[in-house]
Amino acid sequence: MKIRAALLGAALAAAVPATAQTTPPATGDPHAPGRAVVAAIGRIVTPRGVQESFEARIGGTRQIIGVRGRDRANPILLYLHGGPAAPEMxxxxxxxxxxxxxxxxxxxxxxxxxxxxxxxxxxxxxxxMTFDRFCADAIEVIELLRKRYAKRKIFVLGHSWGSTLGLCVLQRRPDLIHAYIGTGQVIDFRENERVGYDWTLARARAAGNAEAVAELEALEPYARSGPFDIDKMTTERKWSIRYGALAAYRDNADFFFDARRMSPDYLPADRKALNDGSAYSIRTLFPILSDVSFTSLTRVEAPIFFFLGRHDHTTPSPLAAQWLDRVKAPRKGLIWFEDSAHLAEIEEPGKFLVELLRRVRPLAREGRPGA
Known part of the structure; x- marks a missing residue:
């Protein structure tokens, strides 16, 4: 749980032949029957649909991409996962x-x-394992998707850590995207950590939780200067999650992490790789994230929308809302999710989709045919 609590807070070029995303039963795996049911319900059967997973070489490394949709004519939406190293697949x-x-x-x-x-x-x-390399990887992935699926542009949705990659793509290559959608949006990692910590400590004091107050006060000065400290961050997340900063009205994130066991796309070996990769990436990346900031970015050249959880204090929503109010863009929008914290697409999935369809998807029709 120590690494799991940390994950969401920091938290291709040439592709090989595609294979369908199906998961054979795993011997001795108690979740295999349930995964088979989920796989059967979710199988894409429409004639124009696509359901595949493939390996591609991105930035000189082998990486995996999963694709699902009921009609290839629909616009592409690339989800940039959080973490670092917390895949949403x-x-x-x-x-x-x-x-x-x-x-x-x-x-x-x-x-x-x-x-x-x-x-x-x-x-x-x-x-x-640098921010610039991850941003370059994201741009390579977009270029690959445009070629593979014959699209001029795509939509990009960034969550948490992935939201900084999304802003980087928006800043460097706005010509590649119809629009950028940020959720759990990070603008400045250091300010994000500072404000989130202050909120968590205030909640602990208000609750009269002496244990939490003592552990949190021992972290001072938290994220004020120097590289980020992983152990300090893990302690802060322990209590911020307890007070609903990750998922509104919940005091833990078990529902999120446990859902991976039922995934038809991830065998137990894949989940082990996920955990190992998370530990590796947090150790490698988190200390250097203190330098990542978009506060000086005042103008973007493609539409931008923020879908923000009102209760998100993992990546404090007010910081993102204030930045969006200042930035100039061809089109922009702010949508609040009143019953969500850091996981709005999971906490309010219906509203999230409705707002995508109402505000975002029409932008694909404004481009040229094949866009």
Missing amino acids: PIAWAWQRPWEEYFTMIHWDQRGSGKSFPLNDPQAIAPT
Whole structure:
């Protein structure tokens, strides 16, 4: 639980032949029958549909991409997962199926993450675990998707850590995207950690929780200067999650992590790779995230929308809302999710899809044919 609590807070070029995303029963795995049911319900059977997983070489490394949609003519939506190294692919079964009627959904296990982690030597890729490299990887993935599925542009949705990659793509290559959608949006990692910590400590004091107050006060000065400290962050997340900063009205995130066991796309070996990759990536990346900031970005050249949980204090929503109010863009929008914290697409999946369809998806029709 120590690493799990940390995950959500920091938290291709040429592809090989595609294979259908099906998971054979695993001997001795008690969740295999349930996964088979989920797989059968979710199987794409429409004639124009797509359901595949493939390996591609991105930034000199082997990485895995999963694709699902009921109609190839629909616009592509690339989901940039959080973490670092917390892939959404193994939990997407729980919320994504209705989205597949309107978008071709793409989940990409980033370098050092999930199914991509065991495909590369961790020591060899360690020097490449930088923010700039991840942003370049995201751009490569978009270029590959445009070519593979004959699209001029795609939609990009970034969550948490992935939201910084999304802003980076928006800043560097706005020509590639119809629009960027940020949820659990991070603008400045250091300010994010500072504000989140202050909120958590205030909640602990208000609750009269002496244990929490003592553990949190021992972290001072938290995230004020220098590299981020993983142990301090883990302690802060322990209590912020307890007070509902990750999932509104919940004091734990077990429902999120346990849902991975039912994924038809992740065998037990894949879940082990996910955990190993998470530990590796947190150790490698988290200390250097303190330098990632978009506060100086005042203008973007593509539409931008923030879908923010009112109760999100993992990546405090007010910081993102204030930045969006200042930034200039061809089109922008802020949608509040009143019963969500950091996991709005899971906490309010119906409203999330409705707002995508009402505000975002029409932008694909404004482009040229094949866009």
